[in-house]
Amino acid sequence: MKRISYLFVLGLLLMACKREVPVAIDSFRMQFAMPEECRDDIFYAEQTVNFRGPAQYSFRTDARGGVDIQSLIPGIYDINTYIEMSGREYKALLKEASTLSDDARLMLGVSLLNRRIFSAEDLNLQILAMQLSDLVISKVYYSGTKDKMDRNYTVDGYVELFNNSDHTVYADGLYLALAESVSPAAYPAKDNPDSIYARQICRFPGAGTDFPVEPGKTLLVAARSARNHKESAPTSVDLSQADFEVKLEDGSGNPDVRRLPIVSNSTAVQYFNLLSGGPNAVFLFATDEDVVNDWPEVYQRGKTSGERFRRMHKSVVLDAVECLKKPAQSDPDVNTKRFQDEIDAGYITINAVNGYNCQSVERRASRFENGRYYLVDTNNSSTDFTVSNDPTPGKYDKEGLQ
Amino acid sequence: MRKFFLSALVLLSAFAGGMPLWAQQASAFAASAQASGVAKQPSDLHRLELESTLQQFGNTDNSAGMGLFQPLSGSVTELKVFREAGDYHRAQEGNADLGFRFSTLRYDRLTEQLFMRGSFYYSYDSEKDRKWSDVIDPYYSIPYIYGSSIAKNYDRHHCRLDFDLYTTPLSDIVSVGVKLNYEVADISGRRDPRPRTGYLNLRAIPSVLLTFGDHHIGLDAGYGYSKEKLSGLATVQSYPNLYYYRMSGLDHMDGTVAGYSGFKRQFEGHRGLGELSYSWTSKKMDVLVSGGFEYESLSAYGDNKQIPGTFNALTYKLQAGLNVRGQAALHAVQMNASYKDGGADEYLQEKVSVIDRKTGISTQTWETLYIYKNRYVMGKTDVCASYRYYGGYTGGDYRWSVGAEAGWSSYRRAFYLPFSSAGATGWNLGVEGSCLLLRLRGHKLDLSAYCKGYLHGESSLELTSDNLYVQEVLLPDQAFYAKDYVRAGGSLSWQFPLNLGKAGAANGYVRLCGGYLRAFPTGFYNDISLAVGLFTF
Numbered sequence: 001m002k003r004i005s006y007l008f009v010l011g012l013l014l015m016a017c018k019r020e021v022p023v024a025i026d027s028f029r030m031q032f033a034m035p036e037e038c039r040d041d042i043f044y045a046e047q048t049v050n051f052r053g054p055a056q057y058s059f060r061t062d063a064r065g066g067v068d069i070q071s072l073i074p075g076i077y078d079i080n081t082y083i084e085m086s087g088r089e090y091k092a093l094l095k096e097a098s099t100l101s102d103d104a105r106l107m108l109g110v111s112l113l114n115r116r117i118f119s120a121e122d123l124n125l126q127i128l129a130m131q132l133s134d135l136v137i138s139k140v141y142y143s144g145t146k147d148k149m150d151r152n153y154t155v156d157g158y159v160e161l162f163n164n165s166d167h168t169v170y171a172d173g174l175y176l177a178l179a180e181s182v183s184p185a186a187y188p189a190k191d192n193p194d195s196i197y198a199r200q201i202c203r204f205p206g207a208g209t210d211f212p213v214e215p216g217k218t219l220l221v222a223a224r225s226a227r228n229h230k231e232s233a234p235t236s237v238d239l240s241q242a243d244f245e246v247k248l249e250d251g252s253g254n255p256d257v258r259r260l261p262i263v264s265n266s267t268a269v270q271y272f273n274l275l276s277g278g279p280n281a282v283f284l285f286a287t288d289e290d291v292v293n294d295w296p297e298v299y300q301r302g303k304t305s306g307e308r309f310r311r312m313h314k315s316v317v318l319d320a321v322e323c324l325k326k327p328a329q330s331d332p333d334v335n336t337k338r339f340q341d342e343i344d345a346g347y348i349t350i351n352a353v354n355g356y357n358c359q360s361v362e363r364r365a366s367r368f369e370n371g372r373y374y375l376v377d378t379n380n381s382s383t384d385f386t387v388s389n390d391p392t393p394g395k396y397d398k399e400g401l402q
Numbered sequence: 403m404r405k406f407f408l409s410a411l412v413l414l415s416a417f418a419g420g421m422p423l424w425a426q427q428a429s430a431f432a433a434s435a436q437a438s439g440v441a442k443q444p445s446d447l448h449r450l451e452l453e454s455t456l457q458q459f460g461n462t463d464n465s466a467g468m469g470l471f472q473p474l475s476g477s478v479t480e481l482k483v484f485r486e487a488g489d490y491h492r493a494q495e496g497n498a499d500l501g502f503r504f505s506t507l508r509y510d511r512l513t514e515q516l517f518m519r520g521s522f523y524y525s526y527d528s529e530k531d532r533k534w535s536d537v538i539d540p541y542y543s544i545p546y547i548y549g550s551s552i553a554k555n556y557d558r559h560h561c562r563l564d565f566d567l568y569t570t571p572l573s574d575i576v577s578v579g580v581k582l583n584y585e586v587a588d589i590s591g592r593r594d595p596r597p598r599t600g601y602l603n604l605r606a607i608p609s610v611l612l613t614f615g616d617h618h619i620g621l622d623a624g625y626g627y628s629k630e631k632l633s634g635l636a637t638v639q640s641y642p643n644l645y646y647y648r649m650s651g652l653d654h655m656d657g658t659v660a661g662y663s664g665f666k667r668q669f670e671g672h673r674g675l676g677e678l679s680y681s682w683t684s685k686k687m688d689v690l691v692s693g694g695f696e697y698e699s700l701s702a703y704g705d706n707k708q709i710p711g712t713f714n715a716l717t718y719k720l721q722a723g724l725n726v727r728g729q730a731a732l733h734a735v736q737m738n739a740s741y742k743d744g745g746a747d748e749y750l751q752e753k754v755s756v757i758d759r760k761t762g763i764s765t766q767t768w769e770t771l772y773i774y775k776n777r778y779v780m781g782k783t784d785v786c787a788s789y790r791y792y793g794g795y796t797g798g799d800y801r802w803s804v805g806a807e808a809g810w811s812s813y814r815r816a817f818y819l820p821f822s823s824a825g826a827t828g829w830n831l832g833v834e835g836s837c838l839l840l841r842l843r844g845h846k847l848d849l850s851a852y853c854k855g856y857l858h859g860e861s862s863l864e865l866t867s868d869n870l871y872v873q874e875v876l877l878p879d880q881a882f883y884a885k886d887y888v889r890a891g892g893s894l895s896w897q898f899p900l901n902l903g904k905a906g907a908a909n910g911y912v913r914l915c916g917g918y919l920r921a922f923p924t925g926f927y928n929d930i931s932l933a934v935g936l937f938t939f
Contacts, residue, residue: 022774150640
């Protein structure tokens with residue numbers, strides 16, 4: 001009976017037109033080239049290369065710094081590979097002597113966002129050497145949550161900075177900013193390869209050594225209100241111990257928390273205006289120039305009124321994280337990224353269209369050594385950051401961060 | 403009028419040198435009413451069932467062939483309320499359904515050679531606790547479906563108009579006909595996130611029948627259009643963690659908190675179909691063999707003309723029917739087989755935003771980067787054979803019947819890159835019978851009963867993901883297909899004569915139906931319905 005049924009099915013199938021099904025891409029090579037300043041006998045050998053896309057793959061480069069890929073699902077991939085090394089280690093690879101500090105922190109690698117791989121064409125990728133920032137943005141909480149009455153609660157946002165180096169750094173004089181976030185994007189990175197346009201810029205006060213951040217320690221900035229928000233919304237966070245609070249006047253808000261002043265603003269909002277559903281392109285920069293008087297303010301293209309954004313060159317950026325808005329029907333639109341690939345090659349997004357789901361974006365921990373955490377920093381928030389359902393600041397032993 | 407038509411037919415046939423057998427049969431069937439001494443009688447339940455059996459072309463899309471057998475002119479109207487409930491169901495089906503159906507069917511002669519069959523059907527029902535599917539068919543159609551994991555009640559309004567127009571042979575050789583179908587439905591969910599779906603289905607099928615003595619060859623070809631549209635989802639409250647899901651085939655899905663916000667999708671379909679039929683009629687036997695196909699092409703559209711993918715399917719159908727009229731007996735054999743082969747192309751698209759530097763106006767379009775051809779494929783096979791014996795058959799009535807049926811079904815779905823698959827087979831067996839308990843002064847009391855069983859065959863499930871959809875839909879569905887069941891039930895019908903005054907005599911009826919299904923090792927499903935109907939001229 002079983003044989004008859006199989007034969008019957010086989011007969012029917014033979015009658016039907018045979019469908020051509022999709023097949024994986026096979027047999028192509030991905031070759032990595034070291035920076036030009038490196039010696040010719042140096043290869044990007046024995047390193048892990050991660051592909052994230054329709055499927056996740058992890059390859060290992062061979063002795064010649066390449067990978068022979070046998071099978072790959074065609075699609076769009078984020079390709080990421082990196083190694084960290086000190087200035088001393090990097091100088092040992094160079095053809096010529098360098099003035100690079102031995103204590104400098106470098107990242108060798110490449111991060112590609114949305115690389116299209118649809119055919120078996122060999123890939124040739126250039127390894128970049130990037131000096132990493134000592135002070136990085138480690139957490140951004142902007143989604144908000146629900147209060148005791150199930151109403152939207154969005155006054156509990158914060159940005160946390162982390163000293164990822166082995167020496168003390170100082171926040172004095174640094175700038176914390178938000179790029180423009182109008183919809184549609186006024187100045188996306190794909191149309192502006194050299195400039196970033198900020199809608200809000202805050203500046204840390206101090207004479208130079210007033211606000212130290214020890215190695216492995218944090219600096220917490222309350223975006224709007226530095227209080228214990230759990231009293232109003234049990235799922236929220238306690239910001240009463242924040243280091244800085246963005247507010248209009250000293251003594252207002254939480255009088256025990258120092259004011260982080262806004263020095264440039266496209267609107268009248270007097271707090272760090274994180275949007276609950278995004279986008280929030282947060283960045284840290286440093287410059288000796290006069291931001292307010294020397295950097296121009298521009299309207300949106302085609303407009304002569306409304307918001308004006310402060311234009312700056314991308315080279316001033318120390319660290320950045322691109323938080324895109326998640327649409328309901330598709331993946332985030334990467335064409336709306338405000339940061340160039342050299343600033344942030346990826347993006348991160350909370351898993352909610354409008355927010356209010358108590359999620360934060362947090363930088364992953366790469367290792368725990370000598371009693372402190374070191375965080376991942378490849379200048380690609382797609383791989384450096386993850387989404388956490390526990391937005392508690394100052395906490396790096398969360399399961400999802402490891 | 404009917405007498406005049408038959409007389410004319412007899413005269414014409416004599417003039418042509420002989421009455422074709424189909425005409426003999428039709429006149430004999432009609433004459434049976436005359437032979438009873440009743441000049442004009444409305445139809446009844448037994449006659450309706452016999453007409454459905456003898457009207458072999460009524461089971462095909464070839465309206466032209468319906469002229470071979472002409473039922474009594476008249477109509478039947480029914481109103482039915484029903485309720486069914488149980489825990490033996492698939493994951494994307496509800497656990498209860500409650501509603502009512504109104505239907506009416508009429509045969510009529512418009513001119514000497516032009517006939518019609520028209521029907522109207524309306525139903526309203528409320529399906530309880532359905533989840534994971536805000537589409538009409540989540541199983542054997544386009545895989546780019548969507549839904550919420552929150553169980554909710556769905557209210558459905560369904561309306562259908564069917565119309566067949568056909569002729570008797572023109573110049574004794576060619577009959578023509580056309581079939582028109584119009585169907586609309588409205589489905590709405592009654593819990594956040596609340597979907598509202600509209601559905602439209604149209605079909606037009608012209609047909610022709612060539613008659614060569616007792617042999618008839620039919621051909622029909624037609625076009626259909628369908629549209630299923632989700633205009634949006636509404637929420638009464640706001641939710642911080644309410645997910646909405648978009649599926650792309652088997653275990654592949656994407657869920658987003660508040661993903662229902664601004665979500666839109668519609669399926670637009672075009673169908674082409676064709677059928678070739680052969681019929682042989684004699685004094686004692688009618689044979690019909692029919693084979694056809696239906697090609698279906700569905701496209702999914704999202705916001706701003708985004709295309710998640712397309713689906714195309716080819717369905718092959720084969721059916722054969724044999725009616726043998728014996729001494730006070732009618733044997734009816736029916737066989738049906740169908741095979742549906744479908745495949746979905748998944749579109750990888752990117753939203754392209756272009757900003758006019760002068761005006762700042764942004765234009766957004768979706769650019770297709772790659773198409774995964776046949777990334778999702780499906781196959782479905784159904785084979786069924788049935789035999790029914792009518793005892794005490796007099797042409798327009800019978801006293802009792804007994805029947806048996808057997809069938810085999812299978813389905814297979816597969817997703818490529820990475821590969822996942824699911825499939826199952828099973829056998830159906832059943833027996834049924836009916837008996838006229840009482841006939842007195844136009845009243846009839848009829849009892850019927852059935853007992854059917856399902857034996858599961860092989861089933862398989864091979865997945866690459868382990869997500870909530872797998873846990874709540876695919877695994878429970880696999881368990882559903884792996885169960886055997888026995889189903890028993892019956893109906894009791896009471897038919898009575900009515901006098902509608904100037905409208906003439908009519909037959910009314912009341913029918914109570916019920917059934918119980920027991921699945922093994924666990925599971926049950928029961929149904930009960932009450933219908934009242936009326937036969938008029």
